Amino acid sequence: MGLPEDFNAYRSKMNEKIMASDSLIIKRIFNLDTNAYQEGSLDLRTKEMIGLTCSLVLRCDDCVKYHLGKCKEVGFTTEEVNEAMGVATLIGGTIVIPHLRRAFEYWESLQNV
Amino acid sequence: MGLPEDFNAYRSKMNEKIMASDSLIIKRIFNLDTNAYQEGSLDLRTKEMIGLTCSLVLRCDDCVKYHLGKCKEVGFTTEEVNEAMGVATLIGGTIVIPHLRRAFEYWESLQNV
Amino acid sequence: MGLPEDFNAYRSKMNEKIMASDSLIIKRIFNLDTNAYQEGSLDLRTKEMIGLTCSLVLRCDDCVKYHLGKCKEVGFTTEEVNEAMGVATLIGGTIVIPHLRRAFEYWESLQNV
Amino acid sequence: MGLPEDFNAYRSKMNEKIMASDSLIIKRIFNLDTNAYQEGSLDLRTKEMIGLTCSLVLRCDDCVKYHLGKCKEVGFTTEEVNEAMGVATLIGGTIVIPHLRRAFEYWESLQNV
Amino acid sequence: MGLPEDFNAYRSKMNEKIMASDSLIIKRIFNLDTNAYQEGSLDLRTKEMIGLTCSLVLRCDDCVKYHLGKCKEVGFTTEEVNEAMGVATLIGGTIVIPHLRRAFEYWESLQNV
Amino acid sequence: MGLPEDFNAYRSKMNEKIMASDSLIIKRIFNLDTNAYQEGSLDLRTKEMIGLTCSLVLRCDDCVKYHLGKCKEVGFTTEEVNEAMGVATLIGGTIVIPHLRRAFEYWESLQNV
Numbered sequence: 001m002g003l004p005e006d007f008n009a010y011r012s013k014m015n016e017k018i019m020a021s022d023s024l025i026i027k028r029i030f031n032l033d034t035n036a037y038q039e040g041s042l043d044l045r046t047k048e049m050i051g052l053t054c055s056l057v058l059r060c061d062d063c064v065k066y067h068l069g070k071c072k073e074v075g076f077t078t079e080e081v082n083e084a085m086g087v088a089t090l091i092g093g094t095i096v097i098p099h100l101r102r103a104f105e106y107w108e109s110l111q112n113v
Numbered sequence: 114m115g116l117p118e119d120f121n122a123y124r125s126k127m128n129e130k131i132m133a134s135d136s137l138i139i140k141r142i143f144n145l146d147t148n149a150y151q152e153g154s155l156d157l158r159t160k161e162m163i164g165l166t167c168s169l170v171l172r173c174d175d176c177v178k179y180h181l182g183k184c185k186e187v188g189f190t191t192e193e194v195n196e197a198m199g200v201a202t203l204i205g206g207t208i209v210i211p212h213l214r215r216a217f218e219y220w221e222s223l224q225n226v
Numbered sequence: 227m228g229l230p231e232d233f234n235a236y237r238s239k240m241n242e243k244i245m246a247s248d249s250l251i252i253k254r255i256f257n258l259d260t261n262a263y264q265e266g267s268l269d270l271r272t273k274e275m276i277g278l279t280c281s282l283v284l285r286c287d288d289c290v291k292y293h294l295g296k297c298k299e300v301g302f303t304t305e306e307v308n309e310a311m312g313v314a315t316l317i318g319g320t321i322v323i324p325h326l327r328r329a330f331e332y333w334e335s336l337q338n339v
Numbered sequence: 340m341g342l343p344e345d346f347n348a349y350r351s352k353m354n355e356k357i358m359a360s361d362s363l364i365i366k367r368i369f370n371l372d373t374n375a376y377q378e379g380s381l382d383l384r385t386k387e388m389i390g391l392t393c394s395l396v397l398r399c400d401d402c403v404k405y406h407l408g409k410c411k412e413v414g415f416t417t418e419e420v421n422e423a424m425g426v427a428t429l430i431g432g433t434i435v436i437p438h439l440r441r442a443f444e445y446w447e448s449l450q451n452v
Numbered sequence: 453m454g455l456p457e458d459f460n461a462y463r464s465k466m467n468e469k470i471m472a473s474d475s476l477i478i479k480r481i482f483n484l485d486t487n488a489y490q491e492g493s494l495d496l497r498t499k500e501m502i503g504l505t506c507s508l509v510l511r512c513d514d515c516v517k518y519h520l521g522k523c524k525e526v527g528f529t530t531e532e533v534n535e536a537m538g539v540a541t542l543i544g545g546t547i548v549i550p551h552l553r554r555a556f557e558y559w560e561s562l563q564n565v
Numbered sequence: 566m567g568l569p570e571d572f573n574a575y576r577s578k579m580n581e582k583i584m585a586s587d588s589l590i591i592k593r594i595f596n597l598d599t600n601a602y603q604e605g606s607l608d609l610r611t612k613e614m615i616g617l618t619c620s621l622v623l624r625c626d627d628c629v630k631y632h633l634g635k636c637k638e639v640g641f642t643t644e645e646v647n648e649a650m651g652v653a654t655l656i657g658g659t660i661v662i663p664h665l666r667r668a669f670e671y672w673e674s675l676q677n678v
Binding site: 242311313315324330331 | 462463466467469470473475476477478481482485506507510512513515516
């Protein structure tokens with residue numbers, strides 16, 4: 001299943017174009033974004049949980065996909081991810097459910113990468 | 114036109130996977146979601162109007178599609194649906210208009226099912 | 227309890243100032259807003275349910291207060307209003323709950339006007 | 340690259356259907372929408388900047404595309420558009436970034452029309 | 453400083469009224485809300501981080517206050533809370549900053565309880 | 566009328582506390598926020614229009630107040646500000662109107678500073 005590969009390829013291609021645009025504000029946001037998810041007072045796992053659940057309540061499919069990929073990398077189990085997404089769906093309401101469907105599909109496809 | 118069939122098939126497939134995941138919070142939200150739209154102090158028609166317009170102001174295409182399908186089932190006319198969507202667009206602003214376009218397209222395709 | 231009186235007084239005072247400003251776009255929005263809640267294909271009661279629940283999922287306290295006042299005028303019972311707000315809280319999530327608290331307080335104070 | 344043509348064709352087709360539906364509220368919103376972006380106290384360029392950045396912080400891809408097309412018509416440079424989108428991304432947060440990717444792709448495709 | 457006491461008193465008073473209203477949907481949401489933050493696949497601390505940051509990106513002051521209180525109970529340090537709120541502000545954008553100000557004020561007042 | 570003085574005093578006091586907290590992510594966001602509104606490819610006036618209207622569609626009263634203060638500093642007339650807020654209200658919908666009331670009140674009080 002090609003979901004993660006297609007997502008990552010498009011994301012990388014466009015990020016390169018954005019960075020090549022020499023837009024100072026955008027570059028600094030991207031830079032800060034990279035640093036913010038490094039280990040600090042909070043560990044990597046906690047930060048990815050924050051990234052995943054905030055993305056879900058704000059209903060951004062691409063952000064959810066990105067953080068699901070990172071959640072897999074840092075070793076979260078399906079049970080942990082599902083529980084976090086359950087809390088986020090409760091906070092954000094049933095309007096989140098269509099994004100939850102796509103998140104489940106993406107998480108499943110990540111297992112086959 | 115295949116819009117409603119495709120939408121319903123994907124929705125059913127993913128809902129089954131979500132329910133099979135044994136995530137307790139999510140299961141309870143789904144359960145509550147089913148019950149909330151049953152006849153109570155408010156009748157079915159009023160509840161579907163609430164579901165449709167709240168989905169539109171929150172700009173969730175899939176939620177709008179789902180409630181348009183239910184609105185057709187409970188017998189709303191095109192005039193009633195359009196007026197409800199007009200009020201929702203006024204409340205939610207012109208940022209809702211792209212979702213209104215897709216809602217009109219979906220409602221039209223529902224007539225041919 | 228003075229909640230509804232204070233709310234209505236401030237709302238009326240500022241609406242007059244806004245209308246006196248001769249801002250054409252704003253005037254037309256206000257005008258359209260007044261017309262949209264008149265009886266049309268949908269009756270007054272359905273329109274107020276739409277106004278109340280959309281205001282709640284968008285988490286606008288003042289809009290909720292305004293529509294609670296109208297819901298009382300058109301004769302909705304406490305049971306009906308609570309059920310509508312329950313559906314809206316389900317759609318919008320637990321993030322809506324603080325607004326639900328203030329809505330309950332305001333509805334209570336409306337009974338004493 | 341066909342992005343702008345496809346976008347404009349779908350947008351025009353559906354706008355015609357919506358206008359043909361005789362929904363009074365919607366018609367008046369569309370009418371007001373057309374007038375609001377005409378020259379007034381503010382010039383066309385300022386209004387398109389408002390349209391573009393508000394669309395981006397509200398994360399509506401279609402609205403962003405529409406205003407990018409208008410921004411090109413009124414003569415904004417790539418540097419100006421990128422800076423405006425940078426400010427909007429700062430206001431709206433990193434959750435805006437996936438929309439920024441699609442905005443960059445669309446702006447690029449607009450140069451080839 | 454009385455902030456936490458006033459907040460908790462109003463919250464408790466209104467929650468009791470809401471629960472006394474016998475609105476079935478609302479009761480079930482409240483019930484689910486209580487259960488969702490119990491230890492499960494994820495521990496209490498991770499769940500409170502999710503609650504705090506989702507509340508901040510959704511810009512709900514009361515929800516932020518509630519979860520700040522719980523974050524203190526489960527032993528988060530000021531450094532950890534500030535880092536989590538920093539990530540949330542990055543995700544949600546500078547529009548979150550006014551809520552961050554009130555969060556800092558509330559966290560400070562929690563130290564004096 | 567004390568609105569602008571109170572607003573500015575609280576804002577300054579809390580910003581100082583936030584900057585004193587040594588939270589690296591937050592500091593960099595604040596820093597970037599200051600730089601983003603400097604003259605660049607776009608002039609100060611255009612940037613303040615962006616700040617004002619984005620704040621209004623995102624319905625952040627404090628952000629609206631801050632940018633109204635800056636709009637006065639860079640010389641916008643009441644007619645220009647009202648037209649910009651009209652466009653923002655159209656984009657964001659009638660749910661913006663309560664914020665528009667407070668914006669009108671604040672702009673009026675700014676004239677007496």
